[in-house]
Amino acid sequence: MSIRLKLLLSYTGMLVISLLMFFLTAVLITIATTGDLHSFRDFYKVHYQLNPLTEEEESIFLELKYLAKNSPDELQDEQLLKDYDFQLRTVRAGLFIRRESNQVFASETFHQPDLAKHLPGYDLNNNQIRNTFNIGERFYAYAKFDFHYTDGAKGSVFVIRERSPFAEVTRRLLPILLILLIGFIVIANILLYRWITRSVIKPLDSMRHSAEQIKEGNLDFSLDLSSKDEIGQLNEAFENMRKRLQESVALRLQDEENRKELISNISHDLRTPITNIKGYIEGIRDGVADTPEKMDKYVNIIYSKAVDLDRLVDELFLYSKLDLKQVPFTFEHVEIVPFLDDCIDELHYALEKKGIEIGWGERIDADTKVIADVEKVKRTLLNIVENAQKFMDKENKTIQLSLQSDPQWVTVEIRDNGTGIPPEAVPHIFERFYRAEQSRNSSTGGSGLGLAIARQIIEGHGGSIWVESEPGAGTSLFFTLKRANAQGGADSHADNHLDH
Ligand SMILES: Nc1ncnc2c1ncn2[C@@H]1O[C@H](COP(=O)(O)OP(=O)(O)O)[C@@H](O)[C@H]1O
Ligand SMILES: [Mg+2]
Known part of the structure; x- marks a missing residue:
């Protein structure tokens, strides 16, 4: 069974059950409190017995009662009775007068030929003057007064009003109520169902769709991430x-x-x-x-x-x-200034032959130590210097080494006054096989691996390497090495390397 159907069934089930529970509870409470199923109807009856007529009806009834007591014969005067009846009709009630078993006057409003039969008998003590009765399904409330005509005949005056009985109202309204209730169930169901479908089924559907797309190898889409559930x-x-x-x-x-x-x-x-x-x-x-x-x-x-x-x-x-991290690094604490001095001495002769001068720029304390693999740093330096001498174009060719230090790092700068690197090439020169001018390949003869190797080595030391270049004026390559006695405990990373 799909989740869709399960949800639909469970919602419908819940609604039906709660409605049943509601009806059952209502019925049970009624029975429990009154002990009788007809109590609703009785409740209305009692209410009307106590209070059968409205104020206007009551006042007309009192006038009639007064007449019956004082001049009962006037209650046979057709015209007078019609007047009273008219007044009563305006408040939707009616008048009924009888003499012995004859009907003297009956309002036309009732349309009840059997009315006389359902009215109570004579009670000249007038013990109960207000009550209700029903003819079939129709429900009436009345006030009655019994009296004697002057000739001794018994007479009664009734002011009667039809009430809409509860049972009838319910019966009439029941189909509408039922339709409304069913309509409510259906609408509530549809709304809930759509809500859940939207928030559950649709996203699941779209996810399944995406999974299928992934299966097909298409990964260029994005899912809707608006819902937070x-x-x-x-x-x-x-x-x-x-x-x-x-x-x-x-x-x-x-x-x-x-x-x-x-x-x-x-x-x-x-x-x-x-x-x-x-x-x-x-x-x-x-x-x-x-x-x-x-x-x-x-x-x-x-x-x-x-x-x-x-x-x-x-x-x-x-x-x-x-690249495969298969080269072991052998780190030692190296005094950087003497180390670079040695390198310069080594390069000096070869460079001098090409008319290039190599020397020191800025320097730091001679005993500053760095953590380095000597062979590999030398390799880096050679690669950089090799590039520097390859791209010389000035009369006065110089390569200058400078050092700077902060509490944690020593920065080595190798500056030349060669051609410089075009700005668009700067981000790529550390990529393998990258040469800024492919065409110059044969004349400069590089493999494009020199700086890629340099970067691998410096990053293996935990340092960084970068370039600053001004086309036409020259290039500076920088790399950093960690100080051996770095402050702030930041040398732990390099110390780990010492364990190799
Ligand atoms: N000092 C420099 N002056 C000008 N261009 C340089 C300099 N150093 C590097 N480059 C540029 O960076 C590219 C990459 O250098 P490298 O990786 O050493 O490869 P290769 O030297 O084999 O060409 C060089 O081809 C060159 O275009
Ligand atoms: Mg090179």
């Missing part, structure tokens, strides 16, 4: 799941894309030196290198291409191992 929460959880799934699919596709790109980049970058090597070896084999000098030159070229190839493979290997 349990269904809404379920919807939200579902929506979160969809987002996650979408993200992971996107990530997987991205990974796939990256992998393809990596393979195509690798094969492209490997092909160039291999083609060159092949060309020169063929030259030698074909006897093109016919002099010892030429032979020497060819072999040197082959050697340098092989070195390039070796380096490229090396870089690729390192990069992929860093």
Whole structure:
């Protein structure tokens, strides 16, 4: 059975049961308090017995009573009786006069030929002057006065008013009430049903629809999250799941894309030196290198291409191992100034040959220690300096190292006065295989892995790396290393690395 049908049945059931309960209770209370099912009717009877006539009727009745006492014969005067009857009729009552068993006067209002038969007999003591009676289903209240005409005959004067009896009213109204009640049940049912359908079934439906879409592999939709009830929460959880799934699919596709790109980049970058090597070896084999000098030159070229190839493979290997977090870091406490001094000394000679001056800018206390894997930080520095010297275009070529420190971090800056990096390339230079100018690839000869490796290394230290560049004026590369005696206990992260 569907939830829809269950809900519909349960609502209908609840309404029917509560209505039954209501009727049963009403009946039971009536029986319990009065002991009789006819008590409603009796209740009305008693009420009218005590108070059968309205004030106007009562005053006319008193006038008639006065006449009956003082000049009873006037109650045979047709004209006078008609006058009284007219007055009574205006307040919807009627007059009835009898003499012995004869009817002297009867209002036309009653249309009851049997009226006389239902009226009470003579009671000349007038013990009970107000009462009720009914003819069939019609219900009357009256005030009566018995008297003697002057000739001794018995007479009665009745002021009668028809009441709408409770039973009749109920009988007449019952079908309407029933229709109203059934109508109420149906409308209440429809409203409740629609309300629940809207808040439960519809969201469930839309969720099922989304689940089907997900099954089909379509994740580009979003669920309506307006409701805050349990269904809404379920919807939200579902929506979160969809987002996650979408993200992971996107990530997987991205990974796939990256992998393809990596393979195509690798094969492209490997092909160039291999083609060159092949060309020169063929030259030698074909006897093109016919002099010892030429032979020497060819072999040197082959050697340098092989070195390039070796380096490229090396870089690729390192990069992929860093990417897979397979390279262990050996952290130590290093005095940063002497360490960089050594690096500068090492680079000095090679750079000087290219007319590049390398030196210190701003420096910090010589005994400041950082937590670092010396080999890897050196690698980072070399990669950065290599870029700096590749993109030199000024007469005066300089590379300047600066240090700054705060309680937790030491920032290393390597600044060159080269070409600078175009602003649109700045966000990408740390991506693998990214080169700002692809066309320059051959002349500058980079793999596009240098800064990607640098970033892996610095992030492995828990630090960060970034660039600031002014096209035409030069580039500054920054990276941070954690201080060994960092204040504020922030070195716990780096200390963990020491355990490697
Ligand atoms: N100092 C610099 N001056 C100008 N451009 C730079 C500098 N450093 C990096 N770049 C740009 O960033 C790109 C990525 O650098 P890198 O990852 O080392 O790859 P590669 O050096 O192999 O090209 C370079 O191709 C270059 O366009
Ligand atoms: Mg480089």
